[in-house]
Amino acid sequence: MEEFxxxxxxxxxxxxxxxxxxxxxxxxxTIHISDEYKHVSDRIQELRDALPAEVVxxxxxxxxxxKVPVVKVVSGQCQGCFYKLPTGxxxxxxxxxxxxxxxxxxxxxxx
Ligand SMILES: [Zn+2]
Numbered sequence: 424m425e426e427f428x429x430x431x432x433x434x435x436x437x438x439x440x441x442x443x444x445x446x447x448x449x450x451x452x453t454i455h456i457s458d459e460y461k462h463v464s465d466r467i468q469e470l471r472d473a474l475p476a477e478v479v480x481x482x483x484x485x486x487x488x489x490k491v492p493v494v495k496v497v498s499g500q501c502q503g504c505f506y507k508l509p510t511g512x513x514x515x516x517x518x519x520x521x522x523x524x525x526x527x528x529x530x531x532x533x534x
Pocket of ligand 1: 501502504506525527
């Protein structure tokens with residue numbers, strides 16, 4: 424997996440941990456994340472800083488739309504929206520040669 428994709432996946436995992444905490448903490452969510460999870464939010468910041476701003480922007484939009492931002496391609500199909508990718512794109516994703524997005528749903532793709 425591309426390094427940047429690995430970071431995106433990690434970012435998403437960390438975001439989910441924080442979100443779970445926010446659900447548990449309820450009302451105070453935007454104000455306070457317990458110290459126990461400070462390292463998680465620190466890591467989130469670290470990952471965000473390490474990724475291109477454009478990628479982070481797209482990631483945030485996907486998250487806002489409640490979408491899983493990074494999905495696998497199986498048999499040439501985006502596993503986010505099940506759109507059948509053009510053969511060329513599916514092959515490029517498989518070759519892991521760069522950053523790819525699903526032309527239908529905009530999620531980041533990996534194989
Ligand atoms: Zn898709």
